[in-house]
Amino acid sequence: MIQVKYDKDVSKQALALLKTKTVCIVGFGSQGHAHAANLHDSGISVVVALRKESANWKRVSTFGIEVAEVASAVAKADIIMILAPDESQRTIYKSMIEPYCKSDAALAFAHGFNIHYGQIIPKSTSDVFMVAPKGPGHLVRSTFKEGAGVPCLVAVNQNHSGQALDLALAYAVAIGGGRSGIIETSFKNETETDLFGEQAVLCGGLTALVRAGFETLVEAGYDPELAYFECLHELKLIVDLMYEGGISDMHYSISNTAEYGSLTQGPVLIDAKVKHRMRQILNNIQSGSFSRDFILENQAGAPTMYAMRRMQSEHPIEIIGKKLRSMMPWISKNKKITERSE
Ligand code: NDP
Ligand code: MG
Numbered sequence: 045m046i047q048v049k050y051d052k053d054v055s056k057q058a059l060a061l062l063k064t065k066t067v068c069i070v071g072f073g074s075q076g077h078a079h080a081a082n083l084h085d086s087g088i089s090v091v092v093a094l095r096k097e098s099a100n101w102k103r104v105s106t107f108g109i110e111v112a113e114v115a116s117a118v119a120k121a122d123i124i125m126i127l128a129p130d131e132s133q134r135t136i137y138k139s140m141i142e143p144y145c146k147s148d149a150a151l152a153f154a155h156g157f158n159i160h161y162g163q164i165i166p167k168s169t170s171d172v173f174m175v176a177p178k179g180p181g182h183l184v185r186s187t188f189k190e191g192a193g194v195p196c197l198v199a200v201n202q203n204h205s206g207q208a209l210d211l212a213l214a215y216a217v218a219i220g221g222g223r224s225g226i227i228e229t230s231f232k233n234e235t236e237t238d239l240f241g242e243q244a245v246l247c248g249g250l251t252a253l254v255r256a257g258f259e260t261l262v263e264a265g266y267d268p269e270l271a272y273f274e275c276l277h278e279l280k281l282i283v284d285l286m287y288e289g290g291i292s293d294m295h296y297s298i299s300n301t302a303e304y305g306s307l308t309q310g311p312v313l314i315d316a317k318v319k320h321r322m323r324q325i326l327n328n329i330q331s332g333s334f335s336r337d338f339i340l341e342n343q344a345g346a347p348t349m350y351a352m353r354r355m356q357s358e359h360p361i362e363i364i365g366k367k368l369r370s371m372m373p374w375i376s377k378n379k380k381i382t383e384r385s386e
Pocket of ligand 2: 239
């Protein structure tokens, strides 16, 4: 059985060690703002690294956190947590981190992609560790403020100082991970399971399922409003029940009719063929074929991403959803994403 660690399991020495360090957070996006603000609230010395022209520059100051250009921010850091998009990290590291950072500065990540697929080759004198929250950055911040936290995976790839695991655990505690659970893993396992989860289930699988259900109802002549409530809006309640008490609690709460339909029809839909394709998705991740496509896509200026994003935003479920949500103002009152840069 894997050991899950909590606040109480992380030593005082590890926390004290982190307090002697200056942490540089590169980027102030989804994860960046949450790590920087949570560390700052936990009494850790933080500097945020951004490009001069960044629209986020002013936002950092509103948190009372120091902000500087990447080269000068990394130069004074003992720990450099890279929280820019995965596809930009290699270039940022090569041009703005490697030439300017201390030779023994630790390099940290919230996802193993660039280390596992060999896009960043750190100095042999650096510690290299990961603290990967298992949730979106906006939840990392909002749950922390509520006194809770998002579970974190930690991993060590290079342990030059002999203290890399202590630093990773203390960092995870300082951003709130120890309130939910910290699990030690490897860069390989984090990278492969994370990519699989988001592609097959959480993001790719789920959104395709919701859209296909919506389209099936609308194409059969039902109102899109009805299809939206049935296939997207109601998901929240179902997911909340599963989150709190597993699939059993969710089945307990819904009607017997719904439970019978769920148990008998779910496996008809998500059958052995779907599972076979899930294994193909996993194989593409393990072989590096997905990461190669993603890296080449970005070198080409991300044409597929732009086109598919636009098509997605024009799908009828998005249009009807916007209209219906505007009639439910309480939803926007509790929104996790309160501002978007694009
Ligand atoms: P974002 O896309 O939200 O990061 C955007 C930030 O990176 C912005 O502040 C942007 O600057 C900055 N940035 C981009 N390019 C550069 C550059 N060349 N130099 C300096 N800063 C730059 O990233 P995420 O938070 O989504 O992801 C960060 C990491 O966290 C990734 O490794 C990801 O896999 C991981 N992760 C993300 C999760 C999430 O919730 N999104 C969940 C778990 C892990 P500007 O202000 O100028 O726009
Ligand atoms: Mg992920």
